[in-house]
Amino acid sequence: MPIKSRAQKSPRRKKKSSTASVPLARGQKQRFQNRLLKWYKEHGRDLPWRKTSDPYRILVSEVMLQQTQVDRVIPKYHEFLERYPSFTELAGAPVAEVKQTWYPLGYNIRPERLHSIACETVARYGGQLPSDAAELLSFKGIGRYTAGAIRSFAFNEDAPILDTNVIRVLHRVFIAEGDPKTQKSALWELSEALIPRGKGYDFNQAIMDFGATVCSARDPYCLLCPMKAFCKTFPFERAR
Numbered sequence: 025m026p027i028k029s030r031a032q033k034s035p036r037r038k039k040k041s042s043t044a045s046v047p048l049a050r051g052q053k054q055r056f057q058n059r060l061l062k063w064y065k066e067h068g069r070d071l072p073w074r075k076t077s078d079p080y081r082i083l084v085s086e087v088m089l090q091q092t093q094v095d096r097v098i099p100k101y102h103e104f105l106e107r108y109p110s111f112t113e114l115a116g117a118p119v120a121e122v123k124q125t126w127y128p129l130g131y132n133i134r135p136e137r138l139h140s141i142a143c144e145t146v147a148r149y150g151g152q153l154p155s156d157a158a159e160l161l162s163f164k165g166i167g168r169y170t171a172g173a174i175r176s177f178a179f180n181e182d183a184p185i186l187d188t189n190v191i192r193v194l195h196r197v198f199i200a201e202g203d204p205k206t207q208k209s210a211l212w213e214l215s216e217a218l219i220p221r222g223k224g225y226d227f228n229q230a231i232m233d234f235g236a237t238v239c240s241a242r243d244p245y246c247l248l249c250p251m252k253a254f255c256k257t258f259p260f261e262r263a264r
């Protein structure tokens with residue numbers, strides 16, 4: 025067999041994000057929606073940021089929850105809001121002090137970003153975060169996920185979200201093959217297509233809770249899962 029020299033080696037292809045839509049079987053969408061919302065009604069977590077629709081509070085919780093477990097976020101969320109109750113107070117504080125208040129949550133780029141979003145909100149929007157997707161995405165530090173979370177949790181819009189939990193649930197239930205990291209476009213489409221009209225808030229909260237507590241990364245509760253009848257991954261088997 026001819027051996028390729030280094031010079032002959034084929035160029036490494038850059039991984040492309042798949043854009044193909046995921047076909048949904050008849051009735052599958054509605055079954056998923058109904059079962060997820062029913063499960064959420066019975067098992068949804070009682071979290072402090074679910075008791076508010078203040079865009080500032082929602083943003084603080086979303087930034088804190090990036091890379092940090094819920095139980096570590098809760099006390100810091102209360103402390104932070106007591107110290108900086110609005111965009112105006114946060115924007116007026118020195119960044120070094122904000123970082124100190126943030127401690128020990130870690131990833132110090134997060135309080136810096138939050139502070140910069142606060143300054144921009146005060147300077148450009150008089151201290152009120154806009155609800156428009158394009159405007160939100162124009163902020164440094166607000167990506168597609170955070171924009172979707174703000175739109176659905178603060179402004180009650182049917183905006184899609186896609187974080188690690190949502191990716192895992194959607195990929196396992198509807199796709200079950202290939203690497204989810206290369207299927208982001210299809211997963212975003214799916215996340216949007218599945219939202220029942222007018223129920224974006226509950227649906228998005230539900231799917232995040234479901235991914236965190238039932239369809240978890242290592243040990244999903246497949247036997248008790250309300251999706252098992254049509255989940256393409258059921259029963260989940262951990263790779264050895």
Ligand code: SF4
Binds near residue numbers: 197249
């Ligand atoms: S059956 Fe298992 S893999 Fe499928 S959604 Fe439920 S917990 Fe996740």
